[in-house]
Amino acid sequence: MLGALQLGVLAACVVVLVPMGMAGWHLSRNKMLFFSGALFITLAVGVHLTPYFPSVTDFVSTVSSVVVIDNRRTCISLLHDVVWDVTKSPGFSTLNNNSVNYDKSWGWTSSSRVSACEFQKLSRSDASDLLNGSWVVVAGDSQARFIALSLLSLLLDSKDMESIRGDLFKRHSDYQIVVDEIGMRLDFIWAPYTSNLTDLTMGFKRNRNYPDVLVMGSGLWHMLHFTNASDYGVSLQLLRDSVVSLLPISPERGTDGPVAGSVPVRSPHVFWIGMPTLINSMLNTEAKRERMTDAMRGAYDRQLQKSKILRQSGGPLLMLDIESLSWNCGVRCTVDGMHYDVPVYEAAVQIMLNALLIESHQKL
Structure with missing residues (x-):
């Protein structure tokens, strides 16, 4: 035959x-x-x-996979290519020229590369579908708290948010909520120092219970209270090692299997909340103006890159670049030179959701 x-x-x-x-x-x-x-x-x-010829078929499949992965990486790298439109509000007053006197809106740039990625601002319905049944953990300082607030504001109506806002912003406290309509649980963990985040990730590993989405960041408190960039860098490296031990390593990062000590679980999507642009003259205490200088901020940024905790430097966490978002929105988007208006964090949430769509191979 x-x-x-x-x-x-x-x-x-x-x-x-x-x-x-x-x-x-x-x-x-x-x-x-x-x-x-x-x-x-x-x-x-x-x-x-x-x-x-199986080898030929495999080769064609491999080439196709590489193209898909490359396109995905390209789109991930373009997520922060946004432009801002900051205009005077109808009730603008020169006697009270602060951020509330300006309306802010943003959108992705219209370049051909960005347009090809088909980024979109997810509606409440779309975001609910994406996060249906998920466990989301947001951990860090006040910047993380604003991220949690913006995410919940997208998922819930204004009436529900009235009570949530007060509970979420209780000073230095944790917060938990279950959005019953979609079965999503969100935990906000007050963790102002990187060591707090390391303890958190080690707790996930110890309990063998892992969130679907983990969003975290730190640095502002360390800069204010310790003012030691090299010590911050050491703490970031310890956090990186802890996070890597949780995750099965993806072939996209160059390995064929999990690292020693990792566990065979569904890999969570992990994001890092970058520190915002600091406008020194607007900081509201003398200690902040003395310690949180441009030079110190630059030193902390260099330690972040050196730690290799971020995806762009070979690490596990995808950056939510609050610095670039706040810088591009500008001085008219902040009242204290550190905490920015809601649209900045809304943009970060939409960037995160689009990254989740890309990484989970979904399309609305």
Whole structure:
């Protein structure tokens, strides 16, 4: 009995080569026609025989996968390409020229690369579908608290948010809520120092209970109370090691399996909340103005990159770049040079949700 390969060759000969051979004499009269006919024969034979060569099929599949991964990485890298429109509000007053006198809106740039990624501002319904049944943990300082507030504001109506806002912003406290309509649980964990975040991730590993989405960040409190960039860098490296021990390592990061000590669980999506742009002259205490300088902020940023905790430097966490978002929104988007108006954190939440869509291979 003829094997699959022989049958494929025979089928190619009968279907393609015989008819083309019969026409060969006519094609040979014209070099262009002859070349076109030869090219057609080659392609036709290739199409017929490819399924019978597993290595060729695997190669084509591999190339396709690489293209998809590359496109995904490209779109992830473009998520922060946004532009702001900051305009005077209808009730603008020169006597009270602060952030509340300006309306802010944002959108992704209209470049061809960004447009090809089809980013979108998710509606309440879309966000609910995406996070349905999920456990989301947001941990860190006041910047993380604003992220949690913005996420809940997207999922809930204004009436529900009235009571939540007061509870969520109780000073230095944790907060938990279950959105019954979609079965989503959100935990906010007050964790102002990186060591607090390390303890949190080690607790997940110890309890073998992991959130679907983990959003965390720190730095402002350390800068204010310790003012020691190198110590901050050491704490980031310890946090990185702790997070890596939770995660099965993706082939996209260059390995074929989990690292030692990792556990066979569903990999959570992990995000890092970057520190905002600090406007020193607007900071509301002398201690902040003295310690949270541009030079110190730069030193802390360098330690963040050096720690390799971020995806862009080979680490596990995808950056929510509050610095670039706040910088581009500008001085008219903050009242104290550290905490920014709601639209900045809303933009960060939409960037996070679009990253979740990309990484989970979903499309609304």
